[in-house]
Amino acid sequence: MSKDLKITKGVNIPLKGKAEQLIGNADRAKVFAIKPTDFHSFFPKLSVREGDEVKAGDPIIFSKDDNRIKMTAPVSGEVIEIKRGDKRKMLEVKILADAETKYREFPKGDLSTLDREALIQRLIESGTWPFIRQRPYGTIASPDDTPKSIFISAVNTAPLGADQDFVVHGEEALFQAGIDALAKLTPGKVHLTVTGMSTPSKVFTEAKNVELHRVSGPHPAGNVGVHIHHFDPILKNGDLVWYINPQDVIIIGRLLLEGRFEPTRIIALAGPEVKNPRYYRGILGMQVSTILADQLNSDNVRVVSGDVLTGTHISEDGFLGYYDQQITVLREGNEPEFFGWLKPGGNKFSISRSLFTWLRPQRDLALDTNMHGEERAFVVTGEYERVFPFDIFPVQLLKSIMIEDIENMEKLGIYELVEEDMALCEFVCTSKIPVQETLRKGLDLAKQELG
Amino acid sequence: MKFLHDTIKKIEPNFEKGGKFEKLYPLFDGFKTFAFVPEHTAHTGAHLRDGIDLKRTMVTVIIALIPALIFGMWNVGYQHYLALGVADQMTFLDNIIYGSIKVIPMVIVSYAVGLAIEFAFCIYKGHQINEGYLVTGMLIPLIMPVDLPLWMLAVSVIFAVVIGKEVFGGTGMNILNPALTARVFAFFAYPSYMSGEKVWINTAGSESLVDGYSGATALGHLANSGTLPTDTQATYSAFNMFMGVIPGSVGETSTLMILIGAFILILAGIGSWKIMLSGVVGALAMGGIFNLFAQYAISPEQQAFMAVPAWQQLIMGGFAFGIVFMATDPVSAAQTERGKWIYGFLVGFFAIMIRVFNPAYPEGIMLAILLMNVFAPLIDHYVVQGNIKRRMKRAETQLQTANA
Numbered sequence: 052m053s054k055d056l057k058i059t060k061g062v063n064i065p066l067k068g069k070a071e072q073l074i075g076n077a078d079r080a081k082v083f084a085i086k087p088t089d090f091h092s093f094f095p096k097l098s099v100r101e102g103d104e105v106k107a108g109d110p111i112i113f114s115k116d117d118n119r120i121k122m123t124a125p126v127s128g129e130v131i132e133i134k135r136g137d138k139r140k141m142l143e144v145k146i147l148a149d150a151e152t153k154y155r156e157f158p159k160g161d162l163s164t165l166d167r168e169a170l171i172q173r174l175i176e177s178g179t180w181p182f183i184r185q186r187p188y189g190t191i192a193s194p195d196d197t198p199k200s201i202f203i204s205a206v207n208t209a210p211l212g213a214d215q216d217f218v219v220h221g222e223e224a225l226f227q228a229g230i231d232a233l234a235k236l237t238p239g240k241v242h243l244t245v246t247g248m249s250t251p252s253k254v255f256t257e258a259k260n261v262e263l264h265r266v267s268g269p270h271p272a273g274n275v276g277v278h279i280h281h282f283d284p285i286l287k288n289g290d291l292v293w294y295i296n297p298q299d300v301i302i303i304g305r306l307l308l309e310g311r312f313e314p315t316r317i318i319a320l321a322g323p324e325v326k327n328p329r330y331y332r333g334i335l336g337m338q339v340s341t342i343l344a345d346q347l348n349s350d351n352v353r354v355v356s357g358d359v360l361t362g363t364h365i366s367e368d369g370f371l372g373y374y375d376q377q378i379t380v381l382r383e384g385n386e387p388e389f390f391g392w393l394k395p396g397g398n399k400f401s402i403s404r405s406l407f408t409w410l411r412p413q414r415d416l417a418l419d420t421n422m423h424g425e426e427r428a429f430v431v432t433g434e435y436e437r438v439f440p441f442d443i444f445p446v447q448l449l450k451s452i453m454i455e456d457i458e459n460m461e462k463l464g465i466y467e468l469v470e471e472d473m474a475l476c477e478f479v480c481t482s483k484i485p486v487q488e489t490l491r492k493g494l495d496l497a498k499q500e501l502g
Numbered sequence: 503m504k505f506l507h508d509t510i511k512k513i514e515p516n517f518e519k520g521g522k523f524e525k526l527y528p529l530f531d532g533f534k535t536f537a538f539v540p541e542h543t544a545h546t547g548a549h550l551r552d553g554i555d556l557k558r559t560m561v562t563v564i565i566a567l568i569p570a571l572i573f574g575m576w577n578v579g580y581q582h583y584l585a586l587g588v589a590d591q592m593t594f595l596d597n598i599i600y601g602s603i604k605v606i607p608m609v610i611v612s613y614a615v616g617l618a619i620e621f622a623f624c625i626y627k628g629h630q631i632n633e634g635y636l637v638t639g640m641l642i643p644l645i646m647p648v649d650l651p652l653w654m655l656a657v658s659v660i661f662a663v664v665i666g667k668e669v670f671g672g673t674g675m676n677i678l679n680p681a682l683t684a685r686v687f688a689f690f691a692y693p694s695y696m697s698g699e700k701v702w703i704n705t706a707g708s709e710s711l712v713d714g715y716s717g718a719t720a721l722g723h724l725a726n727s728g729t730l731p732t733d734t735q736a737t738y739s740a741f742n743m744f745m746g747v748i749p750g751s752v753g754e755t756s757t758l759m760i761l762i763g764a765f766i767l768i769l770a771g772i773g774s775w776k777i778m779l780s781g782v783v784g785a786l787a788m789g790g791i792f793n794l795f796a797q798y799a800i801s802p803e804q805q806a807f808m809a810v811p812a813w814q815q816l817i818m819g820g821f822a823f824g825i826v827f828m829a830t831d832p833v834s835a836a837q838t839e840r841g842k843w844i845y846g847f848l849v850g851f852f853a854i855m856i857r858v859f860n861p862a863y864p865e866g867i868m869l870a871i872l873l874m875n876v877f878a879p880l881i882d883h884y885v886v887q888g889n890i891k892r893r894m895k896r897a898e899t900q901l902q903t904a905n906a
Contacts, residue, residue, distance in 0.1 A: 064550065210550070286897035353543075359550045381550070384543050387507055391539030392557035399553025405562040405770040406553050420543040424555020425535060427632060428674030431559060432837040433774060442893075444838065447886050462890045470547070477548045481559055482674075487547035 055247060056281050058268030060440040062402050062475060066210045066359065067415040070319035070328045070377075072217050077344070080337040082131070082370075084143040085111050085122045089363075089373035090181065091190045091491070092498060095141050103130045108155035108177055108312035111144050120191055122373075123178025125314045125335045127153040143370065146336075152313075159310030162228060167235050174232075174303065177312045181373065182299035183236075186276065186285055186292045188498050189469035198293040200239035200283045203230075205255045205297050206246045206266055208273035209358035209471075211321035213376040216245075216252035217330065218317040219297050223254050225304030232303055234260045237293070244278045255297075271440065276472040280441050285466045288501050298376060318371065322359075322380040323417035324348045333371060339378055340368040347380060353420050355379040360474035361487070384421025392424070399423060402437060402479050427482040438475040441467060445476050449486065452493030457500050460493050469494065510534050528624040532631030560636040562770045566763035567640050567827065571609075573759040574752040575601030578648050581703045581749055585717065604704050605752055608643035611652045615659045616642075623668045634673030634680070634833075635663070641681035641827060644753025645820065645868075646688065647701035654692050658684040678875045679834045682868055689868070697864060698722070702749035719750050721819045721857065721864040728806025743817045754823040757816070764826040773830040776839065777846035781825040782816060784850025789815045792858055807858050815854050824867035825850060834875040838885040845881055849874045 087095035094115040099105060105124040113121040126148040134143040157177050165173070171194050174180040183192040183201075192198070205215045219226060234241050240262045245251035247265035256263065264282065266272050275294045279285065285292060295303075302314050314335035320342055321328045331342045339354065347367075355362035356372040359379050363372055371378065391397070399406055400416055435445040443464040451459035470487040477486035516522045517530040534540070536557075544551055579597030583589040616639045624631045642659060666683030667676045689696045703717040720738050723730050730738040742748055746756025754760075767773025789812025796808035816822060829835060829849045836845035849870050856866025863869060 066550070284896070286893055286900060353549060355549055360548045362549065364549065379549075385541045387538040387541045389506070389538055392555055393561060397553070401553040403552075403554050403559075403771040405558055405772060418550055420549050420551075421539070422542040422544055422551050423539060423553050424551075424557065425540065425542065425630065427556045427630075428672070430556060430634070430674045430833055431772070432832040432835070433839060433842075434771075436839055442889065444886055444889060446837065447882075462893070463886070464893060474548050478550060479552045479554075481552075481554050481556055483551065483555065485546050 056244075056264060056266040056268075056272075056278070057247075058266065058272035058277065058440045060436070061208075061269035061271055061438050062479070063208070063269045064210045064359075064400060064418070064478070065413060065415045067323040067417045068321050068325050068328045068380075069211050069415070070213070070321040070330055072214065073329055074317070075320070075327070075329045075331050075342070077331050077342040079148075080334070080339075080341050081148055082145055082338045083124075083126050083128070083148055083334065083336040084134075084145045084338070084370040085125075085336055086143050086370060086372065087112060087122075087141050091188060092495065093191065097133065097141075097144070099130045099144070101130055101133055104128070105130060105146065106153045106155040108157065110178065111146075112141075114191075117193065119175050119194060120180060121175070121178055122181055123155075123312055125312075125337075154311035154313065157306060157310045157312070159306075159308060162231060162307045165232075165235070165307075170232055170235055173307070177306050179299070179303050179306055179312065182302065183233075183293050183295050184374075186279055186294065186469070187290075187466035188494050190498075192293050196291055198237050198239070198291045200242060200292055201233050201237050202242045202244070202275050202279055202283075202292060202294040203233075203261075203297055203300060204244050204273055204275040204278055204294070205251065206244055206273035207376075208268075208270035209360060210270065211319065211328075211377065211379055212273070212358055213317070213319035213330070215297050216249075216255070218319075218376065219252055219254045219301060221254075222301045222304075223257065225301045225308060226254050226297065227258055227260075227304070228308050229300035229302075229304035230258055230260050232307055233295070233300065239283070242278065242282055244273075244275075246273075268440075271438075271472060271475060274471055276468060277440055280467050288461065288466065290466065296374060296376065299374075316371075316376055318342075318375070319377040320346065320380075321377060322355075323419075324352045324380040324382050335371065335373060337371050338368055339365070339371060342378070343367055343380070349382065351383050351385070353381050353383050355381065360478060361471045382417065382419040384419030386421075388421075402434070403481075422483055424481075424483050426484065429482055429484065431481040434479050434481065435473075435476040438479055439473070441472065443467065445473060448493075449484070449489055452489050452496070455496060457497060460497055461501065465490075465493055465497055507538060510537070525625055528629060528631055529621055532621070532624070535630075556633045557636075559772055560633045562772050563637045563767065563827075564640055566766040566770075566773070567637075567644065567753070569759040569762045570644060570753040570756060570823065571605075571640070572598075573746055573756045574644060574754075575605045577601065577746060577755055578604050578704060578752060580747060581717075585703050604648050605643060607652060608646065608648075608650075608655055608752070609640065611655050612642045612659055613639040615656045616663050619660060619663045619668070623672070629672065632673035634667070638662070638667075638680045638684075642684045645681060645685050645751050645823065645828075647696060648704050648752055649701045650688065650692075650695050654688055654695060657691070658688040661687040674833055676833055677879075678872055679828050679831045682828055682872055682875075685868055686872060702751070717749050719819065719864065720748055724807045724810065724818075725861045725864045726803070728801075728803035740814060740817065743814070751820060751823075754820040757822045760822040760826050767826065767830065773826065774832070774835070774842050774846075776842040777830045777835060777849075778825055780843045780846030781829055781850035781853075784847035784852075785815055785821060785825075785854045786812045786850075787847075788851045788854035789813070792854070804858070815857070819857065819865045820867045821850075821853055821857075821865075824853065824871055828867075829871050829874070834878065836878040836881045836885075838882050840888075841878070841881040841885045844885075845874055845878055848877070 095112040098110040106127045110121040128148040131147045132145040185192040243261040244264045247267035318333045357375040448463040517527045579600035662684035666680040699718040768775045792808040799805040852870035853867040
């Protein structure tokens with residue numbers, strides 16, 4: 052029984068630089084890094100020291116709270132640096148890759164006989180476990196929990212997002228193996244959501260053992276949080292849903308069928324400042340400098356690992372985030388604008404029609420990172436609701452977070468959300484309220500007090 | 503514009519922490535960000551932001567007010583010459599010039615006094631200067647009678663900004679609409695300057711008026727006698743009331759100009775069409791009820807007033823102006839989408855009720871909006887509680903199906 056979901060509230064930001072559907076050539080990155088900051092509420096401990104040799108699949112860091120959860124090396128090589136920030140916070144564990152990757156061997160081909168406990172053990176040992184995240188909070192799933200269902204979103208509506216139908220092309224067998232494994236983890240269903248706006252890849256439509264849904268509409272229609280909200284919502288403390296990206300399902304499938312941890316990803320290089328936006332073959336944690344080489348239009352750019360609404364600001368020789376499938380490059384809007392608030396239009400996009408940009412024909416814009424204003428108190432109402440397809444009051448929830456009213460946060464439905472679900476609210480906000488940061492503060496508080 | 507920006511950057515250190523004029527930083531910052539949208543880039547969360555900000559929002563509202571303002575200036579001149587009996591000798595320009603001489607000082611006083619207080623508060627509290635007063639400062643002169651002495655206007659502005667807004671924490675925190683707070687203050691503090699027959703048309707000095715001239719507003723006539731005077735010029739014909747060539751507060755008279763403003767607000771997505779529409783529906787509902795029960799009224803005046811066709815109530819007095827520009831103020835209105843329907847409906851409903859039932863207040867929209875401003879948080883509370891209850895109910899049914 053599949054259900055169709057039509058989202059009407061939302062907006063597709065017309066951003067220039069969509070990746071062309073072909074795979075570009077670029078030198079393989081030499082340095083890779085695991086970034087503990089990619090994980091929420093995660094406190095890392097090291098399993099290696101600088102100078103250690105590791106194989107792909109060997110543990111690098113593990114969680115201080117649950118030492119079973121570990122991240123393993125995406126490639127083989129030598130641990131060259133452990134980069135720390137303020138208060139010795141661990142930021143990056145860098146690995147200098149061997150020319151030829153050596154893989155740690157894992158058992159393979161016994162998926163049908165593997166029971167749930169053994170499967171979990173396998174996923175944990177190989178370092179594929181952290182691909183599975185949970186709602187509420189968007190943290191790494193706990194091996195002790197049993198989720199009521201598992202969601203996979205094969206729709207990416209984020210600005211310039213990597214087309215999920217393109218990136219999984221030809222991986223039917225591995226995807227199916229991954230799905231079969233996930234199905235063992237929950238007594239409920241594995242929900243797979245595909246696009247209802249074009250023909251989805253048969254990797255998805257022919258997948259068995261899943262509940263298939265079609266979703267259409269503007270961003271955030273592709274967000275897994277929206278699907279969970281409509282198909283199997285988290286209504287109270289204790290409800291638990293897991294979710295995972297399609298490309299990571301394939302990585303799990305490869306582990307189980309072929310016995311190695313090989314976290315390859317097809318990533319989109321996109322954005323207004325990229326000369327030839329297209330896809331590249333990459334590996335989790337790769338340094339992005341090789342694919343950025345000769346591709347940037349100027350120096351004054353911001354490189355984002357992920358999409359422009361939720362991604363992480365990295366440097367031009369930074370590293371691909373653990374869950375990211377795209378690199379976006381934007382111009383830094385660090386120029387003051389003379390009477391910018393009075394100008395009829397300019398290089399801006401707005402969902403309101405108070406800028407006359409809505410009069411010109413719809414075309415993609417080379418938008419930049421300027422704030423276009425300063426932070427203010429909440430004044431305008433009703434604008435978040437235009438881009439927020441949840442049965443939740445976004446402003447009231449944020450206000451309850453600002454005054455740290457945990458009871459109301461819970462009642463107003465904070466469990467259903469993580470930052471990406473409210474990213475568009477932050478984008479459209481007239482008062483430039485830091486919505487995502489505020490929401491995470493609320494999630495941390497709720498997790499600490501109730502989770 | 504590089505020169506100006508360089509100059510600003512050069513003098514900036516004087517205003518920063520440790521500088522000579524450290525205390526004046528909010529003022530400096532206000533002017534700097536007025537001239538230049540700052541070079542700030544997104545540093546947390548989304549790397550891309552919508553092109554709109556609060557300054558832009560406020561400017562759009564002011565643009566929407568301009569038709570009413572210009573018409574108001576013309577009408578002040580026109581009504582003045584009409585009272586003198588020389589209206590047909592005057593050109594459009596004559597009317598505008600006379601009107602500007604009267605209205606522009608009101609605008610200047612409103613902005614000068616209001617912004618001075620805002621600046622003072624910002625410097626005192628060390629806050630950034632907020633844009634809220636840009637709109638309030640334009641609204642206040644438009645809802646006052648033209649003959650109001652400027653010092654009374656200034657006192658009302660002081661009251662509105664200090665008591666109506668700053669004590670609650672500034673823009674975005676106020677409970678009552680600041681512009682209406684100014685008007686309600688003037689209304690109760692200086693009633694003889696805010697109602698009656700004398701205040702709506704500027705006829706000061708020794709000029710001789712035409713015989714039998716009355717400067718009362720349409721609602722003034724209705725409250726007194728229950729009927730509108732039927733003179734040869736048909737001053738109070740429905741057409742004239744819609745166009746706005748009648749006495750009244752500066753900007754409130756022309757329903758047509760207000761509709762243009764409403765169109766701009768709705769098109770830009772800044773004014774809530776839900777509040778405007780439900781306000782009109784609420785007013786028609788109350789007007790319709792009055793029409794039905796007009797014959798049971800106590801006095802003949804009231805009978806006649808209640809019998810005024812419901813739709814005509816919309817083009818009289820300040821109803822249109824209030825529902826388009828004041829009731830939609832996002833800070834003091836209901837903030838939930840469902841709440842806006844209820845809030846707007848009740849504003850319209852009570853506006854007509856107060857207008858007809860209370861002869862002491864010939865116009866009801868001001869009090870209706872202020873009343874609903876107070877009730878807006880309560881409306882929102884129940885709308886939000888409804889959402890919470892629905893979520894809890896769903897959680898319960900989910901639990902039951904899981905256990906079954």
